[in-house]
Amino acid sequence: MNHRIIPKDSLIILQVGGLSELILHQQNDITDKRISIDKINDNIANAVLGLINTVDNGIIIIMNLIDPYETPGYAMLIANGNDNLKLSSMISHINSKLWRLMTIKGYDNRQIRLFDLNGAIVDAIRGLNTNESFTYQQNNMTSLKAFDYAYYNQWYPSTFIHYKIAQKLVKFLEDL
Template sequence: MFFSCFIIIFSFFIQSIYTVVHHNPHTVPCAMLIVFGDGLSDDGAEVSLHESHGFLRNSNGPIWPEYLNRMLACDKYQNYAYSGARSGLSNFYFENWSGVQWQIEQFTSRRPLRADKDSIVILQTGGLIDLFSGETNSTSIINNLKKSLEILSDNINRGILILMNLPDLSSAPGLKFAEDGPVIRDNFAVSIAQINTQIRSLVLEFSRMNPREKVDIRHFDLNSAMFRAISPLNSTEPFSYQKPETRSKDVCGYAYHDLWHPTTVVHYEIARELVTFLEDN
């Protein structure tokens, strides 16, 4: 089934190359791509001679960091993301382990992997997991993000630091089956909108404090990118392989791989928007 989707994605990729050639404001060098995040960014436990991070790939194919790494032809790629990561040190399942700040501590403790010139560091916050864990105070999430930005900006030398906002999953199939789903959905949407406003302000604040020559801090609207990618697809239910009439290409019409995580088609579109975002800034 993935092969049929791969053919479609490959055709999109050829089209995107054509588009890049015709708008191409500037090329984007990528000496190293470094990613922190939760289940949206987890590419699974890698087989590596050096280190391995992550639990599992929550999709039916490659995810956005893997696509982005290929599109930019990065020299090195290091993904620290763990499914279930919260914005602080903890995970949904574990205390003081594999949260976004914990991931960043692992990165900063490995000095040979310091992000130097032409590195691209992307922080996909675990704030969603905080909300799922019952966090009702956005202040703690923003404070965690602020601390993460402070640590990363001190460990980047002439690189790009991208902070993504939170995707609104209030329309995800998972809430359809949740108890009090409609109430949760409304509260969820309001909380995410408030946090995303604060994230934008946080990036502007850090941009003023840090000279662009040292670290180029940017804000990527992941929420809008996911909305555009998901809108033309079936988002009311996750793709199921169990229907007798299912055809291999049907998966390409679905937004969600499971109750919460998008299919590889959505991941591809996120990566494509990131490339354009990097080229246009």
């Protein structure tokens, strides 16, 4: 790959993916689930190594794969008997491989860091309603009730949670 000319003060953030593929495999009960995890690991490694090998200026932040165990949608997934693969265990395995990759390949590059997105999410949702998603159709609705809910639908965090994650990321960057 060719090295790209990146200004020294650039910031590149990569949030690794693969969660939808893991959930899709569980819902469809695909028998060869190992291929899916290996493919996700390979795709993550290729993306991270591609950044490490081609970007020589700026700061690169890699965000790990999120674990949706607190989402209302995950509770529904388990209730329907679709967690036969133990999604959290697979995500933990993928994130540990990412951590090892960053430790081995990113060690020499002082400009690349791993941001623990799961830790930021746990801190952000602490004390909020994670059992159900927010809806305007409830008794005694006030504008402030929206701040009591961590999720605006079955899977996605509210804007308030995104704001708290952004605050953690800014603090993380300031501490570099």
